[in-house]
Each structure stands twice: as C-alpha cells, then as structure tokens.
Amino acid sequence: MTIEEILLGETKDIEFKEDIPPKSERYMKTVVAFTNCSGGRIVFGIENNTWRITGFNKEEVFRKMDAITNAIFDSCEPKITPNVNIQEIEGKYIIIVDLVEGMQKPYYIKKQGMVAGAYIRVSGTTRSAEKYQIQEMILDSGNRSYDQGKVDRELSDTDIELLCERFYHHALELCQTEEARRNLKRIGKNQLISYKLVIEEGDKCYATHGYQLLDGKLDEYPDAVIQCAVFKGTVRDLFITRKEFRGCIDEEIESAYAFVLEHIDLGARIDGLARQDIYELPIRSIREMISNAVCHRSYLTPGKVQVALFDDRLEVTSPGMLDSDLTLEKIRQGRSKIRNKGIAELFSYMNMIEAWGSGIPRIYEDSEKYGLPEPELLDMGNDFRVNLFRKKTEVDHYGVVDPRFLADSSVKYMTDYAVKTATKTAAKIETNATDATNATKHIAKENKIRNTPSSDEFKILNAVRADGYATQKQLHEMTGISLGTIKRLLPKMQEKGLLIRIGNRRSGSWKINE
Template sequence: MTADEIAQVVQDGETMYAEFKSAAARPESLATTFISFLNTEGGVLWLGIEDDGTVSGVADVDAARQRVDQILANNITPRAAAFVEQVDAGGRRLLKITLSRGLDRPYYTQRGQCYVRQNSGKRLASREEIRRMYMAVRSFFFDESVLTGTGLADVDLPFFSAFLAAAYGVTEDTHRPEEELTRLLRNLKCMAGDELTVAGALLFGRQPQRMLPTARMEFARFEGTVAGETILDRKTIEGRLPQQLEQMESLLRLHLRDAGVIRGFEPELQAELPPEMLRESLTNALVHRDYSLSAPVRVILFEDRLEIHSPGQLPNGVTVDNVRAGIHVERNPIILSLMSKLGLMTRLGTGIVRIFRLAAERGLPEPALEERVAEFVVTLYRMPLPARSLEQ
C-alpha cells in the first residue's frame, strides 16, 4: 500500500469494518475485536495504529504474527482464522489483519462472551442475535462453497458419467452436451453457476488438489510406539475422495500384518484390523473433516496402534459421547450424500458404532475417540505382538 492509501485509512477512521489497535494491546482486547468481525460481516484490524489515528507501528512483526495466531487459536471459541499481511507505512510497519465472516458462528471469548459490530465499535450480542447466528450457520455448509476460476473443464467426465450410471441407473454417456452436464452438476450441488463447489471438485474433479491443495491424506509409519525420528515409510495420497480411500486402504494392507486364528483345528489368516473397520474409519475422516482448514487427513501407524487424524473439531454441540452413540451433525452433507450413492458409507450415523462393534467381535482393544486442538482423532489398537502369529 502507498503512503497515501495508509493516510486515507487513518482519515476514514474506525468504522463498522475497520478498527485500530496498538501493537501493545492486550490479548483480550484483540480477541473481542476479532470476534465482533467474525460474528458480523468481517473486517480489518490495523495493528500498529493507535485509537487516535497515530501510526505507531509494530516493532517485531514476527512476534506480533505469532501473537495473533495464538489469540485466534486459544482466545476464541471455536478456533478462528485470519489473513495477516505486513504493510509498510512511511518507515513504520503495520499488520493488516483481515477476517471474513466466520463459518462457525457464533464465536465466543474464553469467558463465554459473544460480540458483534456496531457502527465503529463492538457490543455484546443479544440472545436473539446469537440464536439467528446458529440458524444461519446451519443453513450453510462449506462443501457448498464455490471455487473461483473452476468450471466444467475441471470435471472428470468419464468418472461423472460412471457415477450417474451407478447411482441413478442412467446410461453411461461421455458425450453429453455441456448444458446437460452443467444442469446435472448443479442439481447435485456440485456446481453453482458455472463454477465447481468444494463437493464437486472433491468427488468429480480431474485434479482436486490443484483447486484444494490440502484436501489430501498423509501416511506415516513410525518405529515403536511414539512419533520419533525413525520413519519407516511416508506417503502422500491425492486424487478424488474415492481414489484416496482406495489408495490408503491398499497402503495399509501392505503395512498391517495378518493375524493367525484357529478355526476348528485349522489355522486361518485374518487381516490384523478388519477391513470394514478400516474403511469406516477412513471414510469418516474424509467425509466429516473440516475442509476450510488447510490441513490434510493424517494416518499414522505405530507398532501398537493406528491413528487417524481428521482436521476440525466436532461441530457445535456435538460431543465425543454423542459420536460414540451414533449421534452426528452433517458437516459436509453434499459429500456425504455422494459418497453414500457410491456405496462407500451410509447416512445413518452408524459408522463409529460399527467400528466399536467390529473391534469387540475381533477381540481387539476398544478404539479411542479424542477431540484435540483443531482435529478429531480415532485410534484403532492393534493386537499385542505375541498374539500376532502366522505373520506375513
């Protein structure tokens, strides 16, 4: 930005969409401003401009960036994100912190206070405003988001045609007119206007990671039972969601042992972890993850367990106990619907329940469910080594 542009920002003063803060502002002060923008229409916080418009600057930009990241992660519930950029202003450095309207409204402080914007400041939200935020958020899902610059040329048409045939009994036809293809994709909410949605790219895109770089899976196998320096294998898996699922299943089959059991008087080999249990766990991670976060699904294999890390905490109001009981909130309903039509899962919310049942039937330790910072982790425990006879 030019000096004149900065001068114009100062002259315009604090507004509904802009606020000034000293670089020495307390974390609580910054958090309440961030929250007010997230809960309303978004806005910009200028760090390094005093309330009276004096450009005081930011002495240590890197430290200030880290401070902002920590506030967004630790002082706001649910966790928020912002775009932070350095701006030079007449020899002084500022941070321009841009926040879009939050997808997980309402946002709260650590003390449970909810703020919204009002003219050039902020105020506590009323109970009715908080209720409306909940209602508005439930009507929007990230997998409906439009991916700017995409179009029909980004669709894998043979796969889409095969999907229509499998899901709806439509005759496969790779030469449909563009108008018909666009109409079908819109009806499935895989296209909005002439651009693909997140769901459309992940299910039918030719190169989904070109449009959504972190919508991938990362595999790592560590020696022992902790994440140490010795990595026995590491892979990045990309492609459409069904492709990612298939490739990860194949990779795990290579790394997991077969377990020996006795049927009658004859030894029999079984997969160490039931394939159905693996599929349910991996599919849940792909379908229910938060695609607004720039992070992949991580699958980590240790000597005693398999951990599946899905980006994003549980949606508002859902607890680990709810998930275990089969109660769920659909974070990505379009993706879920399409994966169901492909026969890769059901919409009944019984996946986690089935995982626990399969573990019990096989005599495996009970799986663990854990909500961590910005992710949900499912842990499947392997059989203790002495029980793994007849290994491959």
C-alpha cells in the first residue's frame, strides 16, 4: 500500500486495525464478511480514523503474522486461507491480509455457528447475515436458482398444457412483427422441464417456486406483488394514487406497465399524413425496467417490487442485494447475473425481456434518443433501483410533439426526413385535392390492416357494446379474459383507435370508435 491509499481511509473493501485485538472474534467477523462478499483487505498497524501508521517492529511482526493466519484458519468454517504479507512504510512494518471471495458460502465463525456467525459487508460496514441472506449464499454456492427449487405440488399434464397455452398467447401479444407472430412456436411440458420450472420424477411432475409464481399461486410468497404509486412532487410525502397488483407475475408486469402509461403524458407526432401517439418516456424502457425488477429480484428477501412515478422521474425498485461480482459500472456496461434462471428463460420466450445483459444499456440508449437526462442506478444495500428521469415534452395546441423533439428511426421518433415528408405532403394537398384524397384512403387502408382487432380485442369490443360503463373487473367477468390481460389491452386498443375513453378513469365510459 502507498501513503496515498492509506490516507483515503476505509472503504467497502478495506479496513484498518491498529493492533491484533485480544479476542480474535473482533476482526474475524470482517474476515468472514469479506469472504462471503467480493473479498477485501484488512491492514494491521494503522490507527483507525486518524490513518496514522503505528506499525510493528521487526522482532514482533512475523509472530503477529503467524497469529493472524492461525486464528483465521482455526476460527472459520469452511476453512479460509488468507494471503498475508508485510510491508515497510516509514521504517515501520504493517501487516496486510488479503481475502478473496469464497466458493463455499456461507462462511461463518465456527464458535458461533452458521446462523449467528455468518457476516456480510454492506456499505462499508460488517453486519450479521439474515437467514434469507444465508439461504441466498447457499443457493449461489451450489449454482442453483431459487425459482428452480421443487415444491410439494404434483402437476397434471392438463395443468401444464393450460399454463403453456397462456404463455404462448402472452408471447403472441408481445411480438413486434407479423413475421415474429408466424414464427412463434408453442412451448410444452418438455420446454418447462428444460427451464427447470417443472421437475420430472419418474412418471410424475412437480411444480417449482418459479412455476407457482407464474401460475399465480402466491400463498407462500406474500411479497411477490408489485406496488405502484404516483406521488406529487419529487419525494414520497404525498401520493396521488396507488395500486398493488397481485397474481401471475407476468401479468403483474403488464398491469404495472399499463399503470405507468395511464399516468404519464401522451402526445403525438405527424408522420406523413398520419398522426401517431407518442409517450413522454420510452415505453420499451418502462417495460424493461419493470420486467427486470420482477425477473431478477430475490424472492427470499422481504420486500415488494415498487414502481413509483414522481414529477421528475420514474423509479423502479427491486428487492435483493446485488451479486458480489457486480458493480453499478459493470451493470451499465451490460454485465448481469441471472438470479431466477427459469423465469428469465420464460420471460425471454414471451418477449418480456431483451437478450440478457442488454436491458440496462438499452435504457441508457433510449434515454439519450429521447433527449432525457441520463438514468440513475442505485445500490441500496438490500435493494437495487433504476431511475428514469422525465422531461417536459414540447407540444403545440393540437397536442402534436414538436418536430425538434429528438428522434430515431429505429424507435419511430420524429426525424428530419419525416418533417420534410410532412411538409411536402402538405404542399401537395394544397395543390392537388385528388392526390390528397387518394393518400388519405391509402393511409386509412393501411391503418385498418394494422389495427385489425385480435380475438381477445373482439371479445372486449362486444362487451363494451353491451355495457359501455363496464369496469375492468366487469370486462374480465364478461369476457373470461384475465384481468391482467384486460388492463394490458385497453391502452393498446386506445392507441389503435378501437376504443375511446369518455370522462375520467373512475366515472367515465368506453365508446367504440366505429
């Protein structure tokens, strides 16, 4: 170590000790904590807080080195072998103990036992590991995933087929192109077995934690819900509205996604002769943030996924500590570690998450294209948070987005080309009414093809035709379509021009745009 490094003081992975404490447990907690996390360094011979080098003389330093090495080897379970060195600074000797992340977690002080003697590092301090954190470490050491753990619930082939059919239709709804819809294949029991969401033993099949979460059987998982809220201002003092979504976790995501879309600004842009709706935030990023929070959260850690909308930002919080190998910078660059491997595989099939590791970089990319401030990643110890910042969108008195609003063809924003095309088309309309009429008919035909209702949307339209004042729950009861799907489809049907909302969300009604 250099003098400059010492003067920086203690950090998350460096701790100073003036001397070897009489009771080794006083520093053994830190030894165990570093080994249970991403490793660290303990330096003996430096006074804490003042960073004054006290050091040891040449006669005693080797004896102290041996004492430290033996204490660590004898006190910890599984065995920890540190790398211990000495260094001379200003004529004094310091002892440097380097500890690497262990492969057999949890490590603990043998005398205290696993439950009481396991420690972790959080924000530069050493803390006792909670029981759920010990469970996480056991799973991580065995390269196992919580969602792939077997539960005592036998499944019939019919149970599995019905769930797979729902997965297929959900995936179909999220396909971006007709080609993708045509190429989408149904999944079945064998696929769920390969994802380890179903465990096959002999001629019987059993559910896993992941299967139950996707099936909405949440009695054992009270925190497997998404809390959504809109706050007035920029702090959590006064909320305007809030909802909690509970059920199949993939449908929870769609409900939370629809909640956000309902409460952010919606403008439009002119593309040629057509007017297209455009939200103030990149909707792809909104879905990615919520999907990642549900997919990568710890289902052992107490806490619920939270989606909070403030005047200046959208905030999505996911329960669970970051993996010890991950830093915020690595995450931003696209590094990821899948916490729930089976759920991640299925979410990928259903088009709910992008390629692994690409989600966060894409959120940064979309924010830049939208002209938004750079997103913020926060490691909050037991939680991980992503902030997507809002920016007032300039629109004219018709609600049309200012053409200067930053654009990119890949996400269908306004481009210089679109502005020029719109200008040329407008000039042509003034001089040639026939061409304008033909162009309008062509656009109408294209929109009609693009906006043809799906089978579920037809059911909703028939229900609205019968009762325009029906609530989302009543539409669910009238059509047999799941409530999560109803909440997801209604905003889409408005975007496609199939439905019009008259009045507010509480007392308004639906009108079919015929």
